[in-house]
Amino acid sequence: MFESSDTMKMKICLVGEGAVGKTSLIRRYVLDDFDDRYISTLGAKITKKELRVDYPDNGTEIQVDMTIWDIMGEKGFRELLKEAYFHGAQGILAVCDVTRKDTLPGLESWIAAIETVTGKIPIEFLANKVDLRDQLAFTESELREMCAEYRSPYLFTSAKTGDNVEKAFIEIADAITKRKVA
Ligand code: G3D
Ligand code: MG
Numbered sequence: 001m002f003e004s005s006d007t008m009k010m011k012i013c014l015v016g017e018g019a020v021g022k023t024s025l026i027r028r029y030v031l032d033d034f035d036d037r038y039i040s041t042l043g044a045k046i047t048k049k050e051l052r053v054d055y056p057d058n059g060t061e062i063q064v065d066m067t068i069w070d071i072m073g074e075k076g077f078r079e080l081l082k083e084a085y086f087h088g089a090q091g092i093l094a095v096c097d098v099t100r101k102d103t104l105p106g107l108e109s110w111i112a113a114i115e116t117v118t119g120k121i122p123i124e125f126l127a128n129k130v131d132l133r134d135q136l137a138f139t140e141s142e143l144r145e146m147c148a149e150y151r152s153p154y155l156f157t158s159a160k161t162g163d164n165v166e167k168a169f170i171e172i173a174d175a176i177t178k179r180k181v182a
Pocket of ligand 2: 024
């Protein structure tokens with residue numbers, strides 16, 4: 001049982017194809033700004049964030065020390081480095097880009113790779129760049145179908161406007177907390 005003075009450590013990984021917005025989502029969440037310059041990520045970048053989440057059942061809030069892993073989109077490196085990237089991860093933010101259809105099915109191999117290291121862990125699907133909703137390349141029902149396969153929720157996010165960004169990180173933290181209790 002956790003008390004309100006306790007701290008829970010969590011490692012979460014963002015995965016998804018190149019340029020879907022993983023780095024931008026983290027920057028938006030941690031710094032709350034949006035840099036329009038492209039920042040290519042070499043290897044993995046680790047960012048820390050402290051947040052408070054409701055602890056299920058006993059009505060208290062606990063401190064979460066979250067370690068956020070930003071992993072480069074290169075599939076070649078994934079097989080080589082997946083043990084190092086994914087070891088100890090407790091949650092996945094699976095990011096696709098609403099303007100590029102392939103980025104949704106592209107998540108399946110990312111999730112498979114992470115699950116070979118971690119086993120089943122909570123996943124939240126993020127359909128990012130929803131500010132470009134006039135360029136939607138897949139339908140919400142296609143997204144819902146994919147999420148149903150994994151029994152996982154989804155959110156439409158925008159690293160540009162900040163839409164649902166904080167919510168995404170809080171929801172994955174909640175899912176991890178609930179799983180520890182279950
Ligand atoms: P990645 O880390 O998944 O590879 P990045 O992706 O965060 O580097 O983002 C790739 C490109 O998408 C960047 O554009 C970035 O500014 C843009 N982007 C990320 N999130 C959003 C979003 O929510 N809305 C919009 N409109 N653009 C977004 P550039 O042009 O700099 O390559
Ligand atoms: Mg990146």
